[in-house]
């Protein structure tokens with residue numbers, strides 16, 4: 437049997453028990469590793485010469501052990517392709533109690549066949565060619581130092597690019613020194629919670645998953661109600677909050693804009709108390725038919741930590757976001773980041789810097805905005821007939837989701853869930869976004885960003901069929 441070709445330089449950890457014969461010990465160690473799945477089907481084994489050298493035994497002994505396991509069906513050996521674990525060699529693992537379970541967040545977990553849950557853009561629209569090109573350019577141009585440890589705030593190339601980009605597009609007053617690159621918004625608020633401590637007021641409804649991140653960062657969470665004018669910033673003075681997280685441009689999930697007097701109250705609260713405003717600008721790039729609302733940070737940079745992310749513009753998989761910090765917090769947050777993960781990985785940062793500086797990021801966002809606007813228009817047209825049944829739509833001017841409030845005394849979220857599930861449709865619900873069990877208001881959150889283009893109109897069919905089922909009286913049988 438020849439096993440030297442493609443297998444020459446493969447490493448393998450085998451634990452041959454002392455006391456057994458060398459060949460029998462090696463055979464048993466390999467059998468066990470295959471049985472328990474440590475060596476999965478198709479895994480290549482090292483060439484006999486290499487394994488023999490590593491174990492300090494003769495090549496003949498390794499060959500004999502391999503031949504035996506081929507005969508038993510654990511391995512297959514083919515001229516030219518070496519020795520591999522047979523495809524059927526592995527017994528299915530026994531279910532174990534305490535086995536790791538899948539993590540679940542609102543963004544994870546199964547959608548239905550038709551997926552209109554909020555929280556994600558269309559992952560199938562990730563600009564692969566653009567990212568590949570930017571990555572290639574970034575890797576080719578990167579200096580040797582980019583492959584070592586770096587500044588916990590992130591790559592200077594990206595911080596310079598973002599300072600200009602955020603100033604130009606969002607009115608953010610950013611200096612590269614005050615920017616810290618994160619692994620997305622969740623990491624940003626967790627780091628801030630760790631540094632600021634105390635109590636963070638968070639919008640209710642909002643993102644319970646992010647509230648959990650703040651708690652895990654070590655701060656307490658107090659819910660801040662949201663009404664038609666946005667977050668009730670007028671209530672902050674009566675709380676013990678040391679910081680508040682808000683989504684002023686497009687409240688999540690209601691889609692409301694924080695009204696000017698509420699913005700004023702918020703800034704006054706921060707100036708009077710020294711409290712920190714955490715501005716979550718999570719979907720700022722998607723504005724359709726209203727003037728962009730400038731970032732609060734531009735008005736009060738020393739009171740606001742401004743957070744942005746690529747999760748909606750490029751994709752959540754990148755885990756790439758940024759914070760523009762008040763000067764007083766930069767050192768402490770950089771230290772917290774350093775002790776979390778040194779810094780965000782460099783290569784993605786360099787690719788993003790390349791996209792931004794060449795304005796390819798602007799072009800990509802403009803094209804995405806047009807795509808999502810078309811979807812938004814289709815959704816609005818399909819929802820129009822239901823408005824006479826007391827449904828109201830909010831947040832349609834921006835973002836990738838809308839809030840559809842159900843009429844009082846009409847169908848409940850549970851009714852919609854039952855009808856939607858029967859149609860294999862997944863939606864978001866307002867009650868799931870509550871931080872405290874408060875108002876009885878019932879609403880559906882429709883995320884029109886998530887489906888692939890080809891699946892979108894079928895998802896809208898499932899949605900209207902669901903609404904028909906819960907809103908229209910059944911047709912009497914003749």
Ligand SMILES: Cc1ncc(COP(=O)(O)O)c(C=O)c1O
Pocket residue numbers: 554555556619620621622623643683688716718744745746747752756757
């Ligand atoms: C309200 C809100 N904030 C922030 C984010 C982005 O979070 P991250 O950057 O951690 O992916 C999302 C994503 O859906 C969101 O809905």
